[in-house]
Amino acid sequence: MSNPVFDYHALAPLIVLSATIVVVLVADFFLPERDRRLASRLASLGVLATLVPVLTLAVDGADRSILGGSFVIDNYALAFAGFFLVVAYVTILLSVDYIGEGDYFQGEFYFLLLSSTLGMVAMGSARDLISIFVALELISIPTFVLAGWRKHDPRSNEAAIKYYLIGVLSSAVMLYGMSLVFGLSGSVYLADIARYAAVANPPPLFRVAVFLTLVGFAFKVSAVPFHFWAPDTYEGAPTPVTAFLSVASKAGGFVAILNVVYFGFFRAEESWQPVLWALAAASMTIGNLTALRQTNIVRMLAYSSVAQGGFILVPVAVATDAARASFEAVVVYLLVYGVMNLGAFAVVIAVARRTGSGEIQSYAGLGQTAPWLGIVMSAFLLSLAGLPPLAGWFAKFVMFRAVIEAGTPAAVTLGVIAAVNSVIAFFYYIGVARRIWFDAPEEPVEAPGEAEAAPEAAGGSVRVAERVTTPVPAALTVAIALCAAAVVAVGVYPQLFARIGELAAPF
């Protein structure tokens, strides 16, 4: 590369996003109270503006590497930068009305959201342990605050405290692991660590180091047995933040795992493969079995996302025998998972606005009272379950493809566990869909004024009309429509995401 130190084009996404963060924060000081909603506009414009340099870099196509190889722009980094920005944009759409209507600080909310996004965008490019750690903390710390955004709700406080304590603990463990890795390999650069792992027949201590590092990441992606914070935090946090945590923050953790595993530890497979194998198997099984018992939709989705995290880990756990296929599988799975999970949470927000409840019980008869919400919610849930022709099937498909291509006994065993779990997962996803369509709507609990007890024979249309009180706000509608369109489009023409996965694979 001819220009020596700084390639501003490579850094442009980070620069634009940082500038947006500053503008959002400063503008908040000067905006009159009634114009506070401007903050969300600024934030979403900034996110979209950040996509521009990502796209120009993608069109340019050249791999860029600066800061001595710590910061790399390649297809993989760009794919995830784009993904995180789109997720951030959708999260803003989810938040606009939720945050705007509550008595919340708007400027700060978007400031924190974008800061976390900045960490994510940096994560894809990070190729040394320090950058990875900094990016990961940049992702996490703002979300500690966001989780406690509903200050007057004790559950939100509990969510924030739990998340914060466990997050800090995991950072410490991870940092300890990283320091051991550095001590053994003599470098923080992943490229050097890869060389060390390939040549030097690492000592047993290296396994400990890798184990501790991965445990730190396992907390971030809420893999079993490091998932205990997730359901409480997800339930207590404002729902848009939950959506962001379960999709973007989690994907950030997975990108970190991809970085260290594929670019660092890859050749020392005996040190990381068993760990990830166990994490994947436990996450799928425990996540699904616990999800079966949930009565609250957010908690169910929390455990479902633990289980989905297990599915995402499956290809990584068989990576050495199917390097390329497994990498592609993880990328595709993450993209698909992001779309469908965001969509599901968007509908949860919309339904909570109508019924004021997060209980699965309150979804009874949604298909009659709000057919559109019923349809899209069913679509997202069945996509999560992996039913064609919705996007989820292809994610599962590429995962199984990686497993079968690896073909080792360990891989096949994991594949069988994954297959059994896919079937278990159907029970709770279809359970919600069943409530939506098969059950009659619940009578409103607080029957105000004339409780006319409309006779069933009247078709129930009167009653239905009464229940439609709060329309779904425009921003939320756009978010749901975007996700739904993507779920169907990718399901019917998976090449859309498959191509991204193919381009991103660095082998």
Place this chain on the structure above:
Amino acid sequence: MDWFDSWGLTLAVFLPVVGMVALIAIPRAEEQLIKATALLATLLTLAVGVALLFRFDYDATGSLQFEVDKRWIDVIQSRYHMGIDGISLPLLVLSMFITVLCVIYSWDHFPEPHNPKAFLALVLLLEAGMNGTFVAQDLILFFIFFEVVLLPMFFVIGVWGGPNRVYASIKFFLFTLFGSALMLLSFLALYFKLDTFQIDELARLGGEGLVLSTQNLIFAGLFLGFAIKVPMFPFHTWLPDAHTEAPTVGSVLLAAILLKLGTYGFVRIALPALPQAAQSWAPWIGLLAVIGIIYGALCCLAQRDLKRLVAFSSVAHMGFVMLGIATLTDFGINAAVFGMVAHGLITGMLFFLAGSVQERFNTREIDRLGGLLVQAPKLAWTLGFCAMASLGLPGLAGFWGEFPVMLSAYEPGGNLSELTFRIYMVVAAVGTVLAAGYLLWMFQRVAFGAVREEWESSHIHDIHAPEWVAWAPLLALIVFLGVYPNALFRVTDGASVQIADGIARVVGG
């Protein structure tokens, strides 16, 4: 009309989807418009089917026609590959045809909770999945369409079904899902061993380069996937529940088309792709088939519920189809495809009748019925006619689905044991006698005798106009195929011969 040769199948699959989208756009209150749109969509689809019938080259029924082969998912080398041969064509047209009749029949018969919009939208989606399965020539495409069918049927049973609908719908869903998961694993295994998802390519390879043990294992996955869908004994337990609880139209579509997806899968994929495994599995498939024939018939004799009886008779009839397939001969496969079409027409008709009887009497319990001939003679005679067709009376379509199957079992293909299959033949023949027994007994109890006291004062309407419109074509076809079976055999023969030859080429004999 060149464009039709390359776009015909795409139209056949996606016109119903277009219709579904149009339905969704129409407000729920506009019921007449909704029904008209659904009818138009199915009629247009049928028109495509008729055009396919006219443009089909009947001298080359063994080769793929109207072929489309476009890039789809490059990463896994899966292609948008469709085409029909002499086996797909009749089933595809049957599917289009039955869907039109179902829309007509349901015109004034929407089961509770009514909502024609959602119901018809699901029926259209179902049609897209069924048509797609019959035309797909790529395993992944096949798998997608195979699964698309699942969800609409789940909702049709679960929302519009009888009292026990939730249990029935979930049982249906999970059984089929379990089967298709194993089927997908086998597809993946085929891909990794033979490096292709193209069905015609797999048939050309004929399992080349696969050791028998691998073939047998892959076949096992395919077998479970398809056998659950057929359903073969002992995987049939979802069927009586699903049929009994489903609304009439759901039962008709389930019996007439959905069950054929399984048998079609055997003929289209399992046999040609893995001939050696097919040969080693064939005696067992034949055994399960004849057990199904006898078991289904015995269950029918014990049923008190009209719909459940027809459902169990499906198990028996599909046993004949599977026996024909298990002989691995062109004769047997021809008979099996004929059996599929005949069963689709006749059992579809029987479910329509069962639905209409239930609607008039609010019960399907055979013991409470009686004297239908007095109260609604036309309905009763139609029931009698269909019972005769179902028991395989010569001159009606059912005969040509059963008699040639038994004939083909006399001399099975490949290196299959003649003795075994001749025993199967005898058992199957006993099955036809039992079929005559349960169907005639059913007819006698429902139609003959005096009107029961509880119905004496009630006015039982004979066949309505929409019922006539929906049923007349079916009845006519049952007679037509019965007296001129060659109309169908001529279409299927070339393709059946090709499949049987492909097997014989690999396994000898």
